[in-house]
Amino acid sequence: MTQRVLVVGASVAGAVAAITLRGLGVETVMLEKELVRAKPCGGAVPPAAFTEFDLPHHLIDRKVKYCLMVSPSGQETRVPVAGSVPTDDDYVAMVRREVFDGFLRERAQRRGADLIHGQLLGLSISAAGVTARYRSMINGQEQTLKADAVIGADGCYSPTARLLGLPHLPRAVAIQERIALPERQMARWEDTADLYLGAEVSPDLYAWAFPKCDHIAIGIGAGPRYANQAKRLLSNLKVRLGSALEGGRFLLREAHALPMEPRKQMAFERALLVGDAAGLVAHTSGEGIYWAMKSGQLAAQTLAGFLDAPTAANLRTYERIWWQEYGLMYNFLRWLQRWGYGNERQMEVFTEMCRNPDVQRLTFDSYMYKQMAPAPWLVQMRMTKDIIAAQARNYLHRRTPVRERLGLE
Ligand SMILES: Cc1cc2nc3c(=O)[nH]c(=O)nc-3n(C[C@H](O)[C@H](O)[C@H](O)COP(=O)(O)OP(=O)(O)OC[C@H]3O[C@@H](n4cnc5c(N)ncnc54)[C@H](O)[C@@H]3O)c2cc1C
Numbered sequence: 001m002t003q004r005v006l007v008v009g010a011s012v013a014g015a016v017a018a019i020t021l022r023g024l025g026v027e028t029v030m031l032e033k034e035l036v037r038a039k040p041c042g043g044a045v046p047p048a049a050f051t052e053f054d055l056p057h058h059l060i061d062r063k064v065k066y067c068l069m070v071s072p073s074g075q076e077t078r079v080p081v082a083g084s085v086p087t088d089d090d091y092v093a094m095v096r097r098e099v100f101d102g103f104l105r106e107r108a109q110r111r112g113a114d115l116i117h118g119q120l121l122g123l124s125i126s127a128a129g130v131t132a133r134y135r136s137m138i139n140g141q142e143q144t145l146k147a148d149a150v151i152g153a154d155g156c157y158s159p160t161a162r163l164l165g166l167p168h169l170p171r172a173v174a175i176q177e178r179i180a181l182p183e184r185q186m187a188r189w190e191d192t193a194d195l196y197l198g199a200e201v202s203p204d205l206y207a208w209a210f211p212k213c214d215h216i217a218i219g220i221g222a223g224p225r226y227a228n229q230a231k232r233l234l235s236n237l238k239v240r241l242g243s244a245l246e247g248g249r250f251l252l253r254e255a256h257a258l259p260m261e262p263r264k265q266m267a268f269e270r271a272l273l274v275g276d277a278a279g280l281v282a283h284t285s286g287e288g289i290y291w292a293m294k295s296g297q298l299a300a301q302t303l304a305g306f307l308d309a310p311t312a313a314n315l316r317t318y319e320r321i322w323w324q325e326y327g328l329m330y331n332f333l334r335w336l337q338r339w340g341y342g343n344e345r346q347m348e349v350f351t352e353m354c355r356n357p358d359v360q361r362l363t364f365d366s367y368m369y370k371q372m373a374p375a376p377w378l379v380q381m382r383m384t385k386d387i388i389a390a391q392a393r394n395y396l397h398r399r400t401p402v403r404e405r406l407g408l409e
Pocket residue numbers: 008009010011012013014031032033034039040041042043044045118119120121153154155156159173174175176219254255256257258274275276277281286287288289290292
């Protein structure tokens with residue numbers, strides 16, 4: 001009997017899961033409700049995604065070589081994007097999701113995965129298999145589909161997780177505007193992406209200005225406590241950017257939720273959750289694209305190995321491997337988010353610490369290449385000394401936040 005897997009959601013996690021399943025000879029069908037509008041996203045992707053998934057560089061709008069960190073008081077730290085061993089491949093890729101997701105989805109189809117334009121409505125799982133009920137987005141009719149297993153790659157609100165009876169995850173909200181700028185204005189962001197810290201733009205995460213081919217994407221992230229203030233925070237960011245946006249033409253405003261916690265369980269009988277559906281977004285950076293692709297790949301590999309016996313116990317191998325591989329990094333990034341974005345004085349310390357070459361190397365090794373090795377003790381001592389000095393400076397002397405000078409709340 002031919003075994004078949006249903007992948008719900010054909011964005012980054014779903015498309016990579018489908019590509020992987022097809023590569024292992026598994027019949028695969030993707031169910032995707034939205035084939036027109038792009039997923040709202042800053043579109044910053046590490047080079048590891050391009051090398052590990054063999055992606056062509058024509059998907060990249062710009063290769064960012066510097067990150068400009070701006071603290072609540074306006075202190076700036078320009079950080080070169082480089083790991084411990086600098087290479088020509090040190091960059092952060094800026095992509096547009098309408099281009100990136102389309103490429104992955106088409107690759108999955110070229111490798112033989114079917115794509116149904118439909119919305120998942122119901123799911124029943126029994127010893128005999130999986131039955132999904134969906135509404136066709138082409139003719140509006142309800143239909144059913146049978147499969148041996150399902151991968152829920154359907155994002156932060158994951159209908160698959162809901163239909164499995166799981167609770168919602170705590171969510172942050174991110175809102176972004178895309179603005180076309182005259183060339184002379186874009187020059188400022190030629191090879192630089194900005195990150196802004198401050199209570200008026202993002203009390204517990206950060207705000208950004210990410211350059212795309214011919215426009216800038218500016219946005220803010222806000223944790224669950226501040227999600228209802230997202231529009232105000234974005235308008236404050238525009239005030240903070242001031243003349244940099246002059247002459248800009250509004251293109252688009254887009255918003256979506258981001259999970260703030262990974263799910264305790266990501267594999268069940270005949271079902272796995274990946275990407276945002278599993279809560280696999282890195283704290284501190286809000287980075288989810290690489291993790292969605294990576295989890296889609298690992299879940300698909302695990303499932304392909306157990307299709308004859310897709311029990312929860314077998315499929316939980318996926319979870320075990322995931323946390324063995326990435327548990328340390330997730331825990332570190334969660335701690336860093338709480339430490340670095342905890343309040344405005346900490347945000348000042350965080351911005352200062354980004355000047356430390358050891359911190360820069362560790363940050364970019366873990367971001368670009370997803371490697372996290374413990375730093376040698378001498379490096380740890382140097383960083384600790386600098387952190388203590390920066391803490392002392394910022395707690396003894398309060399810097400006036402930009403928001404006070406601009407009269408922003
Ligand atoms: C504003 C914003 C900025 C961000 N910036 C960055 C960034 O710069 N870099 C980064 O790495 N990450 C960023 N992220 C996070 C990143 O977008 C996500 O982590 C990533 O898209 C997760 O991929 P995914 O495939 O798991 O889910 P998604 O990309 O959310 O895809 C889920 C798919 O499931 C489909 N779906 C949902 N319900 C159904 C249904 N009932 N039936 C069928 N299909 C369904 C959806 O249409 C969608 O295509 C950002 C997020 C936001 C909101």
